[in-house]
Amino acid sequence: MLEKKSIDYENAVLIGVITQTQDETKVNEYLDELEFLTYTAGGEVKKRFIQRIDVPNPKTYIGTGKMEEVEAYVKENDIGSVIFDDELTPAQQNNIEKLLKCKILDRTGLILDIFAQRAQTSYARTQVELAQYEYLLPRLTGLWTHLERQRGGIGMRGPGETEIETDRRIVRDRIALLKKKLTKIDRQMETQRGNRGALVRVALVGYTNVGKSTLMNVISKSEVFAENKLFATLDTTVRKVVIGNLPFLLSDTVGFIRKLPTQLVESFKSTLDEVREADLLLHVVDISHPNFEEHIASVNQILGEIGCAEKKTIMVFNKIDQYHPETIAEDDLTTERTTAHFTLEEWKNTWFSKIGDRALFISALNKENLDEFRKRVYDEVRDIHVTRFPYNNFLYPEHLDEF
Structure with a gap:
């Protein structure tokens, strides 16, 4: 049960379809995630x-x-938004809106809306605005229909609210201007990355809401915003971290998600550049999530798309304090035992054995197993550093300082 704060949540319904490639179990998994997205955006399903x-x-x-x-x-039931799990064509969205006479969103539109809420810096807002305009361009006809009602709430943030008369030509001009602005900022950020010197770079990657920002706070003793909502972090945060006597740069990046809109992958190119230029990736996984294996596959797919599939990676399985396998009574002879019943030790001896020594199990929130985590990161960073600076020897300290 999701905890509701004392704010007005907009009533919403979700729609999913069972197809030849998507069975009922899979649809319900996607709708669970879509409900969490809706809650994050300010809606109640x-x-x-x-x-x-x-x-x-x-x-x-x-x-x-x-x-x-x-x-x-x-x-x-006074429903304000109807949200589809799959991306709608502009014609479908327009037709459905005429029938239902309320706001119609798909997963892409919902994610863009959350990004519009969460963008804090000028750079992030520019990235989100570009993605929104590219998404809205083919949907202008239907967009103006519901904007004329001057509604607020889910899906109504960002470009368009005060520009009802904007036509395609002006939107295209705006897209070109935003791309030029981002190109300029990209060059500035590239210069900044170059000015950081030759320090080893480590990047936290993973599915959204797996605890990357919490881990960042623990490692770097910084105050990065962390919340139990999807996409709590949009802006890349880079901190200098010292373990023992060895300094390195640690970056926290935007979380990935299944069916990630292509507009966002392109718009957040510079954010992903932090991943591309990292020497070591810490792939954080929420092991307490029932679909964590799919989350790993989704992240690996996006890493492959941006050319980082072969980068040195440590799998960090977080939230072990929240992992509770299902149990089967001793006299239950009908229930089939599945991976949902695995203990952590069984996971380590089966699926994770394929990873070898590249898997760590921690709880960033409760600071469990962080000594092992710290030692492993130190070893990996030290190996990279020694390769880069063969004449600058870093010796293992007798006792690593605690975070």
Whole structure:
């Protein structure tokens, strides 16, 4: 159960489809994540609608009967937003909006809206604005229809709120201007990275909400914003860290997610440059999440897309304090034992044995196993440093200083 703060949450419903490539279990997993995204954006999910369909309807994505069911529920329950788990075409979004007469969002639009909320620096806001404009450009017709109602809430932040008359030409000009601005900032950031000298660079990567910022705070004793919401961190934070007598640079990056919008991958190019230029990646995983293996695969896919698949990586399995395997009673002879019933020791002896010595198990929040983590990071950074500066010998201190 998600804890609600004393703010007004907008009523929303979620829609997913069961297809030949996406079974019911998978749909429910995606909708669980979509509900968390909705909560992060300021919405409260009142109902989920799931339809089994071979091919999405080209006009309304879901079938006519299911759409009528959704329409009746929206009217009777004061629903402000209907959110689809998959990306809608501009035509689908426009058609559905005319039928339901409320805000229609897809996963991409929802993620962009969260990014608009979370962007703190001018650079991050510029990146988000560019991604929003590129997403909105083909949807201008439908956009102006609901902006004329001057509604607020989910999906209404960012460009368009005060520019209802903006046409495609002006939007394209704005996109070109933002790209030019980002190119200039990219050059400045590249210069900054070059000015950091030859210190070893370590980057935290991983799925969103796995505890990267919490780990960053523990390691660097800095105050990086950390919260139990998706995409709590957008801006890359870089800190100089010293373990024992060895300094290195540690960066915290934006979290990845399944079905990450292509607009964001492109717009956040410089953020991902911190990953590209890192000497060592710390791939943080929330081992308490039931789908952590899929999260690993999603992150590895994006790392492959940006050319970092072969980079030296340590797998850091976080939140071991929250890992509670399912149990089976001794007299239960019907329940099939699956990985959901594995203890940490069983995971270490099976799936993780393939990783060899490149896996660590910690709790950043409770500071469990951090001595082992610190020693391993020190060893890896030292090996890189010695290779880079063969005449500058760093000796192991007898006792590493605690974080």
